[in-house]
Each structure stands twice: as C-alpha cells, then as structure tokens.
Amino acid sequence: MKPHVKEILIGLIIGLLANVAGTYLYIFFFSDLDIEDTIKAALANDFLGSLIALGAILNLIVFFIYLKKNQVYRARGVVMATVIAALVILYTKFL
Template structure:
C-alpha cells in the first residue's frame, strides 16, 4: 500500500473517532438521559442526523491540527470522514 493512502486511511479513522467522540460528548454534557435513551429518542424523533452533525464539529479541530502539522493526507482523510457524516445526515433526514 502506498504511504499516502495509509495516511488518508489513518486520517479517516481519526475523523470517525472524533465524530463519535463529539456525539458522545454532546450527549454527555447536554442530555439529561443516558446515552442509550438519548439515541433511542433521537432515532424515534428523526434527530439522529442532528446528533451526527453536532459530533462532526470535533472534526474541524482535528482537521486544523493536521494542517498545522503539515499532515495534509491525514487532513484529507478527516475531510472524507466529514463527507461520510454529511451523507449519513442526508440519508437520515430523507429516509
């Protein structure tokens, strides 16, 4: 595997982890219910896409950290993870 492909995959994985962490942190700080209850309520009320979008805010921080360190391929992977999150939000809104 080429080195830049490996860096993009690493950035993509970090972007997904940052998105999950952002979603968890949002639920932890701003929800009165447990994680499981909040996710069930969000799914029932068509708000899951909003939770995913709010979790993607951490990707912005990770993206700029990678740019600051001149790790451009990893930054591309984070952008790819953000696009995946946007597609997930789009699917959750229209289906």
Template sequence: MKKEILIGFLVGLAANCAGSYLYIYFLSDYTLETTIEMAQEQDLLGSIIALGAILNLAAFFIFLKKRQYYRARGVVLATIVAALVILAAKFF
C-alpha cells in the same frame, strides 16, 4: 499516501463519535442509549451526528498545522461520509 488518508479518516470518525458522545453526555438528561432511541423516534439523529462533527474541525486544523495534508484529507473524507449519513437519516 493511502495509509495516511486512512489514518485521517479513522481519526475523523473517532472525533465524530467522541463529539456526539460528549454532546449527549453534557447536554442530555438521559443515558446514551435512551437519548439515541429518542433521537431516532424524533428524527434528530442527524442533528446529533452533525454536532459531533464539530470536533473534526479541530482534527483537521491540527493535521494542517503539522503539515500532514493527507491525514487532513482523510478527516475531510470522514466529514463527507458523516454528511451522507445525515442525508440518509433525514430522507429514509
């Protein structure tokens, strides 16, 4: 059970990172590093992370469709961690 949740958590983190990267790649005119630096300066890093978390929806529903409920819980946990990182980025 713990292994399945960990796999889902790692898939959720990977989906979030991939979503953030794809957002930057397709919608930014700058490189990855430059975009992240500019986002930190303008307090927009949380927004990029939040948009990257959209891919977690796909992973979550794929796991539900395959009846892998513990992995789906791991994806939800990864989404909660992303939300806490966004909260920390907004206030600190």
C-alpha cells in the same frame, strides 16, 4: 500500500472516531438521558442527523491540527470522514 494512502486511511479513522467522540461528548454534557435512550429518542423524534452534525464539530479541530502539522493527507482523511457523516445525515433525513 502506498504511504499517502495509509496516511489518508489514518485520517479517515481518526475523523470517524472524533465524530463518535464528539457525539458522545454532546450527549454526555447536554442530555438528561443516557446514551442509549438519547439515541432512541433521536431516532423517534428525527434529530439523529443533528446529533451526528454536532459530533462532527470535533472533526474541524482535528482537521486544523493536521494542517498545522503539515499532514495534508491525514487532513484529507478527516474531510472524507466528514463527507461520510454528511451522507449519513442525508440518509437519516430521508429515511
């Protein structure tokens, strides 16, 4: 595997994990329900995409950290993770 492909893959995985962590943190701090009930309510009330979008805010922080460290390939992976999150949001809006 080429070194830059490996770096992009690392950035993609970190970006996806940051999105999941951001969603979890948002639910933990701002929801009265536990995680499972919040996700069920989000599916029932059609705001799952909003939860995912709020979780993607952490990707912004990770992206700028990678740019600051001059790790542009990892930053590209984080952008790819954000695009994947956007596609998931688009899918949930039209489901």
